Amino acid sequence: MKQKEKIFYCCSECGYQSIRWLGKCPNCGSWNTLTEEIRKRRETQEQEKARPCPLDEVVMEEHPRLSTGVAECDRVLGGGLVSGSLILLAGEPGIGKSTLLISLVGHLASETGKVLYVSAEESLTQVKLRASRLGVSGPHLYLLATTELPLVKEALLQLKPRVVVIDSIQTIFDPDIPTTPGSVTQVRENTSYFMSLAKQTGISIFLVGHITKEGAIAGPKLLEHMVDVVLSFEGEARSQLRILRSLKNRFGATQEIGVFSMEEHGLREIPEASGIFLPDFHQMLPGAIIFPAQEGTRTLLVEVQSLTTPTYYGVPKRSVSGLDYNRVSMVLAVLEKKLHYNFGTHDVYINVGGGLKVEETGADLPLALSCVSSLKDLAPRTACVAMGELALTGEVRPIGQISQRLKEAARFGFQSAIVPQGNSRDVPATGLQVYPVRWLKEAVEFCLKGT
Numbered sequence: 282m283k284q285k286e287k288i289f290y291c292c293s294e295c296g297y298q299s300i301r302w303l304g305k306c307p308n309c310g311s312w313n314t315l316t317e318e319i320r321k322r323r324e325t326q327e328q329e330k331a332r333p334c335p336l337d338e339v340v341m342e343e344h345p346r347l348s349t350g351v352a353e354c355d356r357v358l359g360g361g362l363v364s365g366s367l368i369l370l371a372g373e374p375g376i377g378k379s380t381l382l383i384s385l386v387g388h389l390a391s392e393t394g395k396v397l398y399v400s401a402e403e404s405l406t407q408v409k410l411r412a413s414r415l416g417v418s419g420p421h422l423y424l425l426a427t428t429e430l431p432l433v434k435e436a437l438l439q440l441k442p443r444v445v446v447i448d449s450i451q452t453i454f455d456p457d458i459p460t461t462p463g464s465v466t467q468v469r470e471n472t473s474y475f476m477s478l479a480k481q482t483g484i485s486i487f488l489v490g491h492i493t494k495e496g497a498i499a500g501p502k503l504l505e506h507m508v509d510v511v512l513s514f515e516g517e518a519r520s521q522l523r524i525l526r527s528l529k530n531r532f533g534a535t536q537e538i539g540v541f542s543m544e545e546h547g548l549r550e551i552p553e554a555s556g557i558f559l560p561d562f563h564q565m566l567p568g569a570i571i572f573p574a575q576e577g578t579r580t581l582l583v584e585v586q587s588l589t590t591p592t593y594y595g596v597p598k599r600s601v602s603g604l605d606y607n608r609v610s611m612v613l614a615v616l617e618k619k620l621h622y623n624f625g626t627h628d629v630y631i632n633v634g635g636g637l638k639v640e641e642t643g644a645d646l647p648l649a650l651s652c653v654s655s656l657k658d659l660a661p662r663t664a665c666v667a668m669g670e671l672a673l674t675g676e677v678r679p680i681g682q683i684s685q686r687l688k689e690a691a692r693f694g695f696q697s698a699i700v701p702q703g704n705s706r707d708v709p710a711t712g713l714q715v716y717p718v719r720w721l722k723e724a725v726e727f728c729l730k731g732t
């Protein structure tokens with residue numbers, strides 16, 4: 282293998298590369314984040330071997346799948362763990378990544394063969410303590426506490442495991458790469474080593490990755506492009522609820538979620554999750570509208586809450602949690618301009634109950650209704666759910682998977698649903714009274730008596 286070396290500068294926040302040192306990263310705007318790195322160009326023999334091949338002659342590779350023993354996890358992975366895949370599990374520190382992985386590999390070790398768990402953050406005793414707390418044991422699960430890549434390589438040669446866990450990729454260090462541990466080059470080169478290992482040997486590899494406060498996977502975004510699957514483990518530190526979400530999956534659908542509860546003896550699966558974010562009973566209160574959110578194949582009924590209070594000093598305050606801030610501003614602007622509600626003199630607080638982050642535009646309509654409901658102090662007329670995307674013209678636009686959303690709402694005892702007129706044809710018979718609306722104004726008039 283021939284190697285050429287070249288010095289360049291790389292931003293530790295976003296991975297931007299420059300041939301000169303700069304005080305401020307031109308890509309992400311961070312100060313003093315460009316550090317010197319050395320790029321080694323590898324010209325492998327394999328690259329020389331690659332030849333164009335007619336599509337008809339391509340031999341399809343089989344992707345056998347292993348069950349992780351955790352049904353929620355199998356579903357998020359697209360039906361189980363694919364042999365030879367590289368999976369990044371990202372999440373904030375303390376959210377439960379190590380807990381999830383040790384329970385997964387516990388099952389894999391007892392069912393499928395040897396598993397190597399490399400702990401680059403905790404000692405063997407700490408990992409063993411966690412494993413016994415979770416009831417994980419067995420002769421096929423091997424632990425290795427090291428941060429050095431050469432030691433990991435040695436262990437892999439000796440052990441020849443089926444599955445490997447690297448906890449975490451940011452703390453693994455290759456002394457042959459002349460940069461500090463955790464630098465962009467270290468993380469990239471080590472990930473690339475694990476990628477080729479997975480492809481050549483068929484070993485499935487989990488990499489644990491920390492995310493920064495802003496929610497980006499620490500180090501370069503590049504890591505996400507290199508791996509086959511990106512799973513994100515989310516939740517509020519104060520609440521027990523944890524959500525495993527697939528952000529990228531070369532072997533299955535994305536945006537699929539698995540729901541867990543973090544308990545004393547580990548993570549408990551919650552297969553029946555539709556109603557977990559709902560309040561205990563449906564009381565119709567001003568400012569609260571239920572939205573059946575769709576996460577992959579799952580429907581979760583969530584409460585979109587608004588509170589508006591008059592502004593006494595200065596600029597009106599907007600505080601948003603669980604929804605996109607810009608989307609909330611847009612919905613408030615449509616309410617001001619098209620329906621003439623005056624939010625300019627009010628502070629507005631928006632929250633999604635239970636701490637779930639809703640990214641769908643289908644939440645526009647329930648959001649608009651809850652804002653008007655709070656502003657006018659009017660409760661919804663019936664126990665209803667609402668869904669629909671808002672156009673800047675004040676029109677309610679159709680959204681996807683309406684049928685499943687309505688079925689779940691009916692199952693949880695709601696009486697009526699406000700849906701976009703464009704979706705009228707997709708409405709199943711559920712026992713719900715369905716009100717198709719074309720304009721936001723009609724939805725407000727139907728939902729809130731007396732506006």
Ligand code: TYD
Pocket residue numbers: 372373374375376377378379380381411414415543544545546547548
């Ligand atoms: P951990 O898996 O160490 O998080 P990460 O690897 O993402 O940093 O989990 C940390 C938290 O989980 C810790 O605060 C304790 C809690 N926990 C439980 O509540 N129950 C359990 O059975 C275990 C093992 C951990």
Ligand code: MG
Pocket residue numbers: 378379380402448
């Ligand atoms: Mg950990």
